[in-house]
Amino acid sequence: MTVTETLKRWWHQLGSPRWFYEISGPWQTGFAVLALLLLAIGTVWGLAIAPMDYQQGNSFRIIYVHVPTAIVSQTVYMLMGAAGLVLLVWRMKLADMVLAAAVPFGMSMTALALFTGAVWGKPTWGAWWVWDARTTSMLVLLFLYFGLYALRQAIPRNEAAGRACAVLALVGTVNIPIIKYSVDWWLTLHQPATFKLTEAPSMPPEMWLPLLLNVLGIYCFFAANLIGRLKLTILERESGTRWVRELIAGRSP
Amino acid sequence: MSFASFGDFLAMGGHGLYVWLAYGSAAIVVAANVLSVRSARRRFFRQARALERQKAAQAARSVDSNQMPGEETK
Numbered sequence: 001m002t003v004t005e006t007l008k009r010w011w012h013q014l015g016s017p018r019w020f021y022e023i024s025g026p027w028q029t030g031f032a033v034l035a036l037l038l039l040a041i042g043t044v045w046g047l048a049i050a051p052m053d054y055q056q057g058n059s060f061r062i063i064y065v066h067v068p069t070a071i072v073s074q075t076v077y078m079l080m081g082a083a084g085l086v087l088l089v090w091r092m093k094l095a096d097m098v099l100a101a102a103v104p105f106g107m108s109m110t111a112l113a114l115f116t117g118a119v120w121g122k123p124t125w126g127a128w129w130v131w132d133a134r135t136t137s138m139l140v141l142l143f144l145y146f147g148l149y150a151l152r153q154a155i156p157r158n159e160a161a162g163r164a165c166a167v168l169a170l171v172g173t174v175n176i177p178i179i180k181y182s183v184d185w186w187l188t189l190h191q192p193a194t195f196k197l198t199e200a201p202s203m204p205p206e207m208w209l210p211l212l213l214n215v216l217g218i219y220c221f222f223a224a225n226l227i228g229r230l231k232l233t234i235l236e237r238e239s240g241t242r243w244v245r246e247l248i249a250g251r252s253p
Numbered sequence: 254m255s256f257a258s259f260g261d262f263l264a265m266g267g268h269g270l271y272v273w274l275a276y277g278s279a280a281i282v283v284a285a286n287v288l289s290v291r292s293a294r295r296r297f298f299r300q301a302r303a304l305e306r307q308k309a310a311q312a313a314r315s316v317d318s319n320q321m322p323g324e325e326t327k
Contacts, residue, residue, distance in 0.1 A: 039283075047276065048262060051255055058265035062275040069279070105286055112282045116275040123271050221283070228290040235297055248301045 015092040017234040018243055024227045031224035038217030045210035053207075062120040064211055067194060068218040070113035070138070074176050076106035076222060077141060080148070081173035084166030094230075096162035097237070099169060100152055101229035105222055107145035114138055125189050133182035134190035137175060144172040158237065 046064030053060035080102050086095040117135065118128045129135065148165055155161035183192050194201055194211065201208045238244045256262040265272045 043276075047272075049255060052266065057268055059268040059271050061265070061272050065275050065279045104289070108282050108286060112279060115278055119271045119275045119278075123268055221286075225286050225290065228294070232290060232294050232297060235294075239301065245305075248298060248305065251298055251302075 015090070015094050017093055017097065017238055018241075020094055021231055021234050024231065028224050028227040028231075031220045031227070035217050035220035035224055038213050038220060042210045042213030042217055046214065050207050050210055051204075056124055059120060059123040062116055063194070064214050066113060066116040066120055067211060068214045069109045069116065071215055072218045072222055073106055073109040073113055073138075073141065074179060075219070076102050076109065077144070077169070078173060078176055080106070080169040081176075084169035087162055087166045088170070096158070096166075097230055097233045098226070099148075099162065099165050101233050102226055103145060103148050103152070104229070105225050107142070107149060109218075109222075110138065110142045110145055114142060121189075130189055132188040132190060133186035134179065134188050137179040137182050140175050141172075141179060144168070144175065147172075 043064060047061055050061070052058050080099055083095040083098040083102070086092050087099060114135070117138070121130065122128050148168055151165050151168060152161050155164060180193075182188060183190050194203065194208065195215075235244055235247075263269055263273075
């Protein structure tokens with residue numbers, strides 16, 4: 001078999017919901033265990049062991065919830081944009097399922113990032129909410145998630161709903177660089193990024209290490225959660241097929 | 254350890270309300286994400302099994318009354 005043939009077969013398998021359902025179980029468990037470990041260590045470290053910030057005091061500890069949730073909410077959106085592209089170009093069933101299954105997690109993380117931001121803003125800026133570039137563009141992200149969720153509910157036919165969601169997810173990715181660079185392009189109250197690719201963090205390691213653990217932990221949590229939701233979506237959409245009926249029969253007491 | 258006592262830890266230097274609101278809401282969101290998938294999965298299998306039983310009962314009934322399966326739907 002030539003390389004292109006192998007790649008082609010692989011690509012086809014990747015689009016097969018049954019194949020994904022059967023191989024993904026151990027991955028889900030692995031990511032869940034990793035997430036639990038990373039989040040437990042990162043949270044205890046950040047909450048009780050890391051030193052307090054000399055300017056912000058202990059309210060600074062909100063960073064260990066706020067930054068991971070804000071980062072993952074944007075990554076989930078980018079993943080949905082990519083899934084939307086794959087769906088529009090190759091009509092891959094699994095891409096449509098990713099597009100549907102990632103929405104609840106991303107939406108809840110965006111809401112959590114906004115809420116923890118408000119709770120952090122009150123003692124730091126003196127206000128629960130300010131209309132600055134970063135907070136406003138994150139609010140737009142939340143509305144994009146609402147839109148994707150509502151669109152899926154509004155169109156009963158899977159194929160049409162998938163295509164509409166793919167377009168919305170793709171168009172909405174424009175918002176992601178706006179969120180990222182909002183603290184550089186506009187004058188804002190929001191502090192600049194803690195982690196940058198080009199520079200070392202300005203915090204000491206005992207402050208940023210737990211943050212890194214929580215960021216990695218929330219990514220693992222997302223992976224486990226996405227696999228769980230995908231498997232459920234696969235069961236629902238393939239419920240008429242023989243392999244799902246056999247699976248149901250195999251589980252009955 | 255950054256705190257002298259458990260009371261200090263809860264008070265968070267006067268920022269206790271904000272810190273615990275943030276961590277509490279995060280715990281709720283994480284739990285909701287885990288539990289919603291788990292309960293939806295259970296619901297799917299429960300409903301699918303109920304549907305199978307219903308079909309089996311229907312098939313048994315149509316055999317009892319000496320009908321061909323599916324005849325009554327004509």
